Amino acid sequence: MSDPMKTARAAAPTETALGFSVLSTVRQDLFAGAFAPRPLPPRAEPRADGPLRRLPAGIRRRVRWAPHTVVGVAAVFAFLVGLAKGVQFHSLYALVTFTLCCVTTVPIALILIRPVGAYWISYASVLLSLVYDDQWAALALLCHLMVMVLVVLRTRPRLAVEMWAVTFISGALLLALAPGTTGNELPQFAAGSAVVLVAAGAVRAWREERRTVVATQTVKEQERAQRTVLEERAVIARELHDVVAHHMSVIAIQAEAAPYRVRSTPPELATSFTTIRENAVAALAELRRILGVVRSGDSDPFADAAPEAPQPTLADLDTLIESMGATGLKAQAVVTGAVRPLPQGVELSAYRLVQEALSNVLRHAPGACARVEIAYVLGGLGLRIVNGSPDRPATPSPGAGHGVLGMRERVQVLGGEMTAGPDGDGGYEVAAFLPVDMPASAAPAVGGGPADKDGKEATA
Structure with missing residues (x-):
């Protein structure tokens, strides 16, 4: 019978280690090198025979920058919406609103260069908006959700859970510790953003899986092409063996018979013919040995259905x-x-x-x-x-x-x-x-x- 207390004590370090592992993962994803540059590369140029083949070549090359253009347009649109919510720029309140508008919308464009750093700047704008104005908090939360979705699409699916937890747990603590803070829509927004982030994480996971499948298929296709080339080389070696062996056999036979066709053959000439025959026989043996190495996968490299059949011409x-x-x-x-x-x-x-x-x-x-x-x-x-x-x-x-x-x-x-x-x-x-x-x-x-x-x- 096992002691329940010992089991609990043995399980405690495991749970603690799990907690530290989670914190280490969050630190690695959201804190380590958060503002390190990670520029988004352009997409691969569309193939000439692809769906965009009817477009001019210049337009097809510019399509590579479509994601950058979409993100830039979204950032400009959010900035204009933020300005529309401001007041006269000659007042101090308008200057604060303009500054907060920049802090809220700039992270959308910053995702193209520093995705995790853009999240932290957007997160700071959400905290400021909760203290500043309730109407502004709605715009800040929408921009923050857009930032989180783009960060998930750019990095990895698990960041969806980490960013959601950091944002809304800290937001709930802020509302609890500061009763006068605005942000009454935070609970409803947290539920809706969870659904959106789960969908974004699923899309990112699908894209990674698809990229892995394509890479695996490419490697398999290359390996199969290499096997095909090697198999064809083995067939060519077998066929060339038949051709070369015929000529070498003729050389060996002629060299062996030549001394008997000449009366009083000089010893030097007989020695030369003997050397020619020996070299021809050695070449045949070496050719057969090399061919056996090439076709080492066969039990008998020289066996086939009709070994006496001539090669076609x-x-x-x-x-x-x-x-x-x-x-x-x-x-x-x-x-x-x-x-x-x-x-x-x-x-x-x-x-x-x-x-x-x-x-x-x-x-x-x-x-x-x-x-x-x-x-x-x-x-x-x-x-x-x-x-x-x-x-x-x-x-x-x-x-x-x-x-x-x-x-x-x-x-x-x-x-x-x-x-x-x-x-x-x-x-x-x-x-x-x-x-x-x-x-x-x-x-x-x-x-x-x-x-x-x-x-x-x-x-x-």
């Missing part, structure tokens, strides 16, 4: 378009320039770019037609995939936009350039250029071959 473009046509996408391919064999890496990347672009059309532009343009030019290969506007809304895709990241990664690996975005007619356009270093003997003659005249078209 632009020669398989007709098959790709036919398969897209079976899913309902009407696509057309147009090839211009002198068709020539390209490095396997370029062929593979070009095929993947077209494949991803057409897949994006299926996902994001249902019912739209697509056109694939491939141009064999001096120095490289040009690609352009454009689609029209969709005829129905697209189903939301959780990975929207990440396919473009993968395409950019492929183009950058080859040292090319790529652009992607709306084409201005309700459709979307992807354009890329993949550079190819060609020997002078392989360069096509000016004017091109037969494909320059007729081209090649495939429709599905």
